[in-house]
Amino acid sequence: MDKTTRQKIIAYYTSVAKKNRLLKYPCLAGMSMTLVFYYMGMHFLTNGKRYASMLFVVIFFMSSCSFSFAVFAERTGFTSAQETYSAIVETSDVSLAKLEPVDPQVEEILEEGNIVASEHDVEAETYTLDDLLEQHEHGHDVETQEEYAEAGTSAGLAFDSSDWRLVLINKQHPIPEEYDFKLGTFTSGMRCDERVIEDLLLMMQAAKNDGLNLVVRSPYRTSDHQEDNFNDRIKSYMRQGLSYMEAYKATSRVITVPGCSEHEVGLALDITSDTFIPLLQGFADTEEGQWLEDHSYEYGFILRYPSGKEYITGIEYEPWHFRYVGREAAAIMTEEELCLEEFWDKYL
Secondary structure (H helix, E strand, O other), rough: OOOHOOOHHHHHHHHHHOHHHHHHHHHHHHHHHHHHHHHHHHHHHOHHHHHHHHEEEEEHHHHHOOHHHHHHHHHOOOOOOHHHHHHOOOOOOOOOOOOOOHHHHHHHHHHHHHHHOOHHHOOOOOEEEHHHHHEEEEOHHHHHHHHHOOOOOOOOOOOOOOOHHOOOOOOOOOOOOOOOOEEEEEEOOOEEOOOOHHHHHHHHHHHHHOOOOOOEOOOOOOOHHHHHHHHHHHHHHHHHHOOHHHHHHOOOOOOOOOOOOOOHHOEEEEEEOOOOOOOOOOHOOOOHHHHHHHHHHHHHHEEEEEOOOOHOOOOOOOOEEOOOOOOOOHHHHHHHOOOHHHHHHHHH
């Protein structure tokens, strides 16, 4: 300790107090405070490297730890969903999206009866075949194209990983930056990849010819819409008693992380019926749900998140979520009971 500096501080306040006795106690207090700051300054000066190392560790922890990301996301409106997910769930180089185990409380909330629809899900518009045919700007005549809908596939087909129909989008594989597509727009507001429209209308017409009325509930979504859905579901789970971390993990099992959703490229559609509107697993037991499971592949669509494949897709069973992959690939996936991740591992 530098005694000279200490003695100067004491001498200064002592001289002031001697000149004016009324300042005796204020000078004593001032001298004490000055010495305290002096000692603290000397302490940090002599231990600077140690504190710099501690600061570095804290900054590193805050920028990489899942707990810090979760708190940051919660306080800022959950705006960094994809980054938060990356911090919570380990990723790998393989195409399989492993489903992370959760505790019993989360499992209970994930059961069909406990799933609370987000405000965006509730407000989602629905589109029937009549709506789409009436308002579709190109006015396709699907009734005259049934033979095209029944076209088969040939054996020994070669598949290309660059085929837009087969692009792999999941939690481990966000939408490629270079991926490009054009939206086909219905005047009612429904949009999807324009290359999907023809087969979609054919499929809906075929179902109607069999006495069923399919309803498209959720076609193309913007990134902001996907993020709103994701954040609303987090909040609904938190209202049921889950922590933010638990709610985030539970949400990632029923709603794809923003930036990793097939809805954002117009290839995925949520399809139910005019008699069963909610996006619930009970749709699988309806006539429309069973018809889609049996016939959707004929029009190039697959049930993207099938039952029994949750440990691969990373998403709970969704009997309403259909993805366009093209007729050839859809036929093979249906025949061999493959999800898209398995198809990639085997054929691409």
